[in-house]
Amino acid sequence: MNILYHCGKYFIFLTKVFGKPERGRVYLRQTIIEIEKIGLGSMPIVAIMSVFMGAVITIQTASSLSGGWIPMSTVGYATRESILLEFSPTIIALILAGKVGSNIASEIGTMRVTEQIDALDIMGINSAGYLVFPKIIAAVLINPFVIVVSMFLGVFGGWLAAYASGILIPSVYVEGIQQQFIPFHVTYSLIKTLFFAFAITSVSAYHGYYVNGGALEVGAGSTKAVVYSSIVILLLNYVLTQLLLI
């Protein structure tokens, strides 16, 4: 019941977001600002996460394979596949749901409780469109780049770990990451990324836009934004994987 209510309200919200803009140029300018905030602003955390995760995956795989009959180059292959298929698109999306999602929800929620959204509405501006559309477009445009960078850094992190720990020879790792490369796996990840970017921004904006009350509710809304965008990401991840990989 409650879930149905929110789903319905969410889709009505989306029709408002994609309603006719008052001034196209203003939207364009906002989108560029958001690209900087959402994309460049997330780069440091994404970079650090990616390098370390790549490193850890490599060490774990190498330690469980060492001494067996499987060639050590498989470590490179396994690291690349985990990063490409799951780590970069999905785990980074979950991190971004925390970072970008809570930010969007609290920003829009604060505008709601301080009547800034009412002020926009009274001026005759489509407030949902003006505030949310640029964020969604910005994320959908920039997140694929963020994820590609994350993929490179993740694989590089694995190499760094090999080099630093000596658990396997770096050149063997490099050999491994070139084995059986399937370009469609990158396409699959980027398709996921587009859906996740849309989910993070729109679900979080929804939770901010309909905050009712004061500072306390803004905090609660921002928590809900993170929880629900994460759940939507996990659901989408399952559905898209079944659709695209089987």
Add this chain to the structure above:
Amino acid sequence: MIEVIGLHKEFEGRTVLNDINFTFETGKCNLVIGQSGSGKTVLLKCMVGLFQPDQGQVLYHGRDYHAMPEKDRKEVRKEIGMVFQGGALFDSQTVEENVMFPLTMFSKMSMEEKIERVNFCLKRVNLTNVNKLYPAEISGGMKKRVAIARAIALNPKYIFFDEPNSGLDPQTSIVIDDLIAEITHEYGITTVINTHDMNSVMQMGENIIFIYKGQQEWTGNSQSIVESENENLNNFVFASDLFKKMRQSLREKK
């Protein structure tokens, strides 16, 4: 001129406004007064369209605001300015950008024209040298004035003020009241002010509606308020001894 006819509003079965009938006159300061929780803000929000009334009409120069097509309603909205209780300035924009915002969205002015208009509006509310500051960097009274500047940027026919004096010291309050009255008379604006500040009522009450528990209890102006025998009104307006004494002396003079 704005006419409110038979307006009724309830939230989840709880009546907040019941059968409000009042005419807000052009070129005057029209006051909506009443206790906290009496429904003043709800009335304002019904009038500007942030709430949909359950019954009744709001006529802007004879045009039914809630019944007209969305396109026409947007046109009317361009003639409306509103100053919210907390100012509702956009935090991410400077003072200048805030005042310029309606111009950017709705006018075809060039950048120079816009800046000229912004400076004119800021000067009109006695603000200078704050153009590049952010809302967080200015005082509450200044925020109110910036909000007024933003509200008059597009030369509105109607301005709504939700408690323009709340959170201000008495002196600043009077400055803001004078400013509102001046602008109203100078440009012939239909001004609607929500207030429970007695100074404002006495100073600029040209046309007053008193709302008591969602009912329209009394209408009049700052002169007739003194003579009124309405008990609820007297309890509200002359709650403090100071105002009781003032009424006494005003009545003795007559």
